[in-house]
Amino acid sequence: MSGSTLIRPQHDRSRLLDKTIPSLLQPLIRAYVLGYASSTAPRLLTLLLTHLSRRRKNIDIRPNDPFFPSLLAILRGGLELQRFPTFCAALVGGSTLFEIPLRNLFFQLGTRLTSSARFRFTRWVATFVAAWLSLKLLQSKKSEAFTECVTYDTPDGRQTRLKQFAGRTMDLTLFAVTRALDIMVGELWSRRKLRKTAAGTLTSVEKLTSRLTDSAIFSISCALIMWAWVYSPDRLPHSYVKWIKSAAAVDERLLTALRRMRYGEIKYGVETGQAHVLQGMCKDYDLPLNYGDPVKSIPFPCEVVHMGSGPSCEYHAASRMLRSFIWAFMTYLPLNLAISLRNPSLRSLKRALKSSLRSSAFLGSFITLFYYGICLARTRLGPRLLGSSTSKCQQMDSGLCIASGCSLSGWSILLENGGRRQDISLFVAPRALATLLPRRYPMESQWRETLAFAASAATVFTCVKERPERVRGVLGKVLRSVLAA
Structure with a gap:
């Protein structure tokens, strides 16, 4: 049976559905279904994988297995009024x-x-009003993470009350702001490029800038994210911190030492009682204990950073590349194979394999460049450029070496194709901006966030209707399909 025959019944059902629902309500229905699927599917998948893992290990196999109650809770939760759908x-x-x-x-x-x-103008105003009201709907849901007990003095004595903080929808707002800025800057650059091309004055630097914009956005965004991951992980979502730590395969004691170096708790040449942090690592990786003593080792040898891969920075980088590539490939291949099952063929299988190899090379290079950037600053280039005095070593390990790794890692995006660079850069940019802003802020300032979201969403939706090609990446395709009458 041909693929077109298999697809036709679904196509007919879609057309029948379009005929039964008024065209004016079709975007609303599509948006709700898409929102429900996107909010519940990841949680259902996590629940299923956890359940299967427990059954395989014979954990929690009881008559009152929590799987079905949790399943129903997820399905019902997505239907609540103050939720994403x-x-x-x-x-x-x-x-x-x-x-x-x-x-x-x-x-x-x-x-x-x-x-x-x-x-x-009508479309912009209509979307602005809808965006304002819809975000207020989300913001009206109370969250324990954004509630705090505050004690204050009154004439009757000290009293405690609950204080609500805003910021629960900050990630959504930053996503909308980022996409609106991408549209506006892209439109201005497109007009300038057309004008200069017609006049024959477009320089090679401007051409290169146009090609590397997405890569530069990704690189800067990743530098901010990785810096936050090392020094202030509370500025990132917990799931994000956990995933980066898993991908980087880093010893938590090394991160602790880097943070204490940053904030002056560990100082080269000064006994501060912190030698035990890295000496525990040295013991576990069969290294001399004095490698972890900031009084005796100025600076700490790079071999400690290599975590058992030997003294060579280049060998450590190569071993990181291999391990990270295998880890990423085992993650990407099942996902790409699952996607290819929608239209199974030898061609889709090859595409899944190629995409997995490319993405694995990208992620492996990202991790490798991050670690090798640290080694470059600490061992290869730093001492030559800044010197090797105690103060310079302290300066290097207090942030410059991490800044070097953060700056280099993001350029691994050049291994991905142009379309993927677009999507990935626009995906990480809002998360990078979130590291520069407070995760919680006073409720009195919430109107500013709502205003930013409403104006940004109005810009994006109007552009989808007027200039759909300007809304780049997967979001543009999704919005075009949802807003189609």
């Missing part, structure tokens, strides 16, 4: 439904705008 439906549906009365209103007011400008 309702937010998606309110945003998309509101932007579509508000447009009609606003269009009539502006027409009656007789604005001096042209017909096309009036349509754009």
Whole structure:
């Protein structure tokens, strides 16, 4: 049976569904279904994998197995009013439904705008209102992580009350702001490029800048994220910290030592009682104990950073590349094979294998460049450029070596193809911005975040309708399919 025959019944059901639902409500329904699937599917997959792992290890095999109650809780939770699916439906549906009365209103007011400008302005305002209301809906849900007991003095004595903090929707807002900025900067650059190309004045530097923009965004974003992961992991989501630690395969004691060097708790040439931090590592990796003593080893030998891979920085980098590549390949291959099952063929199998190899090489290079960048600063280039005095060694291990690794690691993105660079850079940019902003802030300032989200979402949605090619990557494809009438 051919692939087209297999697909046709699903296509017919989709058309039948479109006929039964009014066209005005179709974007709302599609948005809700997509939001529900995207919010529940990862949690269901995690629950399933955890359950299978426990059954394999004969853990929690009891009549009151929590699997089914947890399954129902996840399915029911996605249906709650203040959850992501309702937010998606309110945003998309509101932007579509508000447009009609606003269009009539502006027409009656007789604005001096042209017909096309009036349509754009109406869409922008309609989406702005829908985005404001939908985000307020999400923000209205209370969260224990953003609630704190505050004690204060009153004439009647000390009292305690609960204080709510804002910031729960910050990641969503930064995602919208990043995409809006990408649209606006991309449009300005496109116009400038067309104008200079027509005039024949486009320089080679500008051409190179155009090609490397996504890579530079990714590199800068990753530098901020990796810096935060080393020195202030509380600025990153817990799942993000856990995944990076798993990929980097780093000894927690090394991170502890780096943080204490950064904040002055460990000082070269000064006895601060912190030698035990790295000496425990030295014992476990069969290294001399004095390698971990900041009084006797100035600086700590790179062999400690290599964690058992020997004294050679280059050998450590090569071994990191191999181990990281294998780890990444074992992660990417099953995912890509699962995706290829939607349309199984030899060609899709080859594409899955090629994509897995490329992505594994990218991630392996990322980890390798991060570690080798640290070694370059500590051993290869740092002493030549700055010197090897105690103060310079302290300066190097207090942040410069990590800055070197962070700066180098992101350029591994050049191993990915152009489309993947786009998607990955736009994926990590909001998370990088989040490291520069507080995760919680006073509730009185929440209107600023809501304003930023509403204006950004209005810009993105209007552009999807007017200039769909300007909304790049997977998001553009998803929004075009959801907003299609």
